[in-house]
Amino acid sequence: MSKSYDVVVIGAGPAGYVAAIRATQLGMSVACIDEWQNKDGTNAFGGTCLNAGCIPSKVLLESSELFHRAGNEFKKHGIKTGKVELDLEAMQKRRAGIVRQLTNGIAGLFKANKVEGLVGHGKLLAGKQVEFTPVDGEPQLLNAGSVIIATGSTPIELPFAKFDDKHIVDSWNAIEFSEVPKRLGIIGAGVIGLELGSVWSRLGSEVIIIEAMHDFLFMTDREVAAAAGKDFRKQGLDIRLGAKLTGAKAGKKGVTVEYEDAGIPKTLEVDKLVVAVGRRPFTDGLFADDAGIVLDERGFIKVDDECRTHVKGVYAVGDCVRGPMLAHKGSEEGVMVADLIAGHVAEVNYDVIPSVIYTAPEIAWVGKTEQEVKESGREYKTGSFPFAASGRAKAMEQTTGMVKIVSAVDDDEVLGVHIVGPMAGELIAEAVLAMEFAASTEDIQRTIHAHPTLAEAMHEAALAVDNKALNYPNK
Numbered sequence: 444m445s446k447s448y449d450v451v452v453i454g455a456g457p458a459g460y461v462a463a464i465r466a467t468q469l470g471m472s473v474a475c476i477d478e479w480q481n482k483d484g485t486n487a488f489g490g491t492c493l494n495a496g497c498i499p500s501k502v503l504l505e506s507s508e509l510f511h512r513a514g515n516e517f518k519k520h521g522i523k524t525g526k527v528e529l530d531l532e533a534m535q536k537r538r539a540g541i542v543r544q545l546t547n548g549i550a551g552l553f554k555a556n557k558v559e560g561l562v563g564h565g566k567l568l569a570g571k572q573v574e575f576t577p578v579d580g581e582p583q584l585l586n587a588g589s590v591i592i593a594t595g596s597t598p599i600e601l602p603f604a605k606f607d608d609k610h611i612v613d614s615w616n617a618i619e620f621s622e623v624p625k626r627l628g629i630i631g632a633g634v635i636g637l638e639l640g641s642v643w644s645r646l647g648s649e650v651i652i653i654e655a656m657h658d659f660l661f662m663t664d665r666e667v668a669a670a671a672g673k674d675f676r677k678q679g680l681d682i683r684l685g686a687k688l689t690g691a692k693a694g695k696k697g698v699t700v701e702y703e704d705a706g707i708p709k710t711l712e713v714d715k716l717v718v719a720v721g722r723r724p725f726t727d728g729l730f731a732d733d734a735g736i737v738l739d740e741r742g743f744i745k746v747d748d749e750c751r752t753h754v755k756g757v758y759a760v761g762d763c764v765r766g767p768m769l770a771h772k773g774s775e776e777g778v779m780v781a782d783l784i785a786g787h788v789a790e791v792n793y794d795v796i797p798s799v800i801y802t803a804p805e806i807a808w809v810g811k812t813e814q815e816v817k818e819s820g821r822e823y824k825t826g827s828f829p830f831a832a833s834g835r836a837k838a839m840e841q842t843t844g845m846v847k848i849v850s851a852v853d854d855d856e857v858l859g860v861h862i863v864g865p866m867a868g869e870l871i872a873e874a875v876l877a878m879e880f881a882a883s884t885e886d887i888q889r890t891i892h893a894h895p896t897l898a899e900a901m902h903e904a905a906l907a908v909d910n911k912a913l914n915y916p917n918k
């Protein structure tokens with residue numbers, strides 16, 4: 444016998460579980476199917492974000508930074524520690540424990556909100572039916588008023604550097620290393636390459652990153668990228684730009700990496716190789732032949748601005764559709780779709796999605812880069828403030844970087860905010876809120892910022908846009 448729900452969600456990552464919870468808050472009956480299996484064989488809700496992505500990587504970034512600072516920075520503060528030693532097993536145990544708490548938390552949230560969490564595989568059939576196959580069980584048919592697909596993404600595998608889960612690995616494996624690799628190779632100086640490269644470098648690896656592009660962090664503001672690149676190199680990350688991987692062979696001891704640097708073939712020996720060259724939408728085994736869903740040329744589920752697929756009543760959200768592969772983008776899409784199904788007006792403001800890279804210094808931005816504004820032809824002005832002039836940053840011994848604001852000349856609207864420096868990921872929230880409210884630079888200038896805080900750098904950068912900075916010489 445088939446069961447019926449107002450909404451069936453396939454995927455319980457940050458896009459799917461949030462959509463499911465919101466839908467029950469709106470009075471609908473909801474089932475949320477997820478097949479995630481951890482390396483120890485246990486199932487867990489939370490998707491890539493909680494199990495293998497955002498959360499475990501941030502836990503290790505925090506632990507490794509503390510380790511690094513204890514060994515290298517405490518002296519400057521007048522703190523004697525004796526020899527600082529690494530207990531990687533304990534560090535990894537803490538990481539796993541935090542992940543478990545949070546994924547169990549989702550199961551708890553499902554119970555509290557009366558979402559029926561179903562563990563197993565979901566497959567979309569024609570006519571808004573979903574075939575649910577429980578782990579070790581027989582397929583069951585679910586009838587849905589609406590279906591929300593939130594099946595996420597998976598690492599791109601290069602044909603000439605296939606994952607063997609031992610020497611040539613993806614980001615999930617690289618988060619769960621039980622030993623610090625002596626020499627760690629990383630393909631791709633993108634977000635994962637820099638975050639995980641930082642973790643293992645701080646814990647003692649020699650890290651070499653091979654990046655195909657000539658421009659470092661091509662998606663970020665050029666000044667921010669230059670400041671960050673300089674600091675990462677100072678920290679010891681060996682970032683080789685314009686270098687394209689051509690092959691990787693795993694042997695008994697490690698990996699021989701072949702790449703081309705300005706057309707010249709080169710080789711590199713490393714103990715482990717992390718391939719982090721982007722992720723692809725995950726839709727394997729998801730559709731019956733007559734399900735009617737259309738994919739684009741890169742495999743993303745085609746949707747409109749409101750996440751509607753080509754099939755009426757079937758929506759798709761998160762990493763499996765166009766747009767940045769970010770947890771908060773997926774969650775907002777999930778909320779929007781639940782609201783739309785309930786008949787409310789809802790939208791996602793795709794122009795104001797913050798991005799954060801959790802390195803040290805952190806990098807965060809929202810809106811357009813200076814280069815993008817220049818290309819758009821709109822007249823603009825900029826202002827920036829270096830953390831070197833911030834009392835709070837000095838107290839924290841973290842003075843690298845700056846806040847930079849790009850604003851329109853005609854109506855003073857804030858068009859983009861770019862930060863490299865301490866707590867950039869927290870500071871950007873003010874800029875996101877300002878831009879969501881279409882703030883002018885003057886609005887930020889007239890907003891009182893507590894002293895002494897890092898947030899004052901945002902205030903001073905806004906003042907600098909009009910040459911009114913008070914704590915740093917103007918242009």
Ligand code: FAD
Pocket residue numbers: 453454455456457458459476477478479480489490491492493495496497498500501563564565566593594595596614615635725727728729760761762763768769770771773801
């Ligand atoms: P996912 O989180 O991938 O969840 C999809 C779920 O659907 C999975 O549990 C999967 O098992 C399940 N599923 C798939 N197909 C089926 C099926 N047919 N039946 C049943 N279940 C199915 N983003 C940030 O915003 N901030 C960060 O700091 C950040 N750090 C990251 C670090 C790393 C190392 C990685 C890899 C990613 C990181 N991301 C970060 C990206 C973030 O993880 C993704 O954008 C986010 O998880 C996407 O959410 P989602 O719900 O669309 O998909």
Ligand code: NAI
Pocket residue numbers: 630631632633634635636638653654655656686687688719720721722767768769798799800801
């Ligand atoms: P990415 O797109 O950020 O970076 C991949 C890099 O690999 C690019 O710079 C690309 O030029 C390079 N590359 C591609 N092919 C190559 C080759 N053959 N040789 C050398 N270099 C090559 O992708 P990444 O780092 O894998 O992350 C995947 C997604 O996960 C990102 O889109 C990001 O949105 C998300 N993520 C977000 C985080 C955050 O918000 N802090 C953290 C980690 C991941």
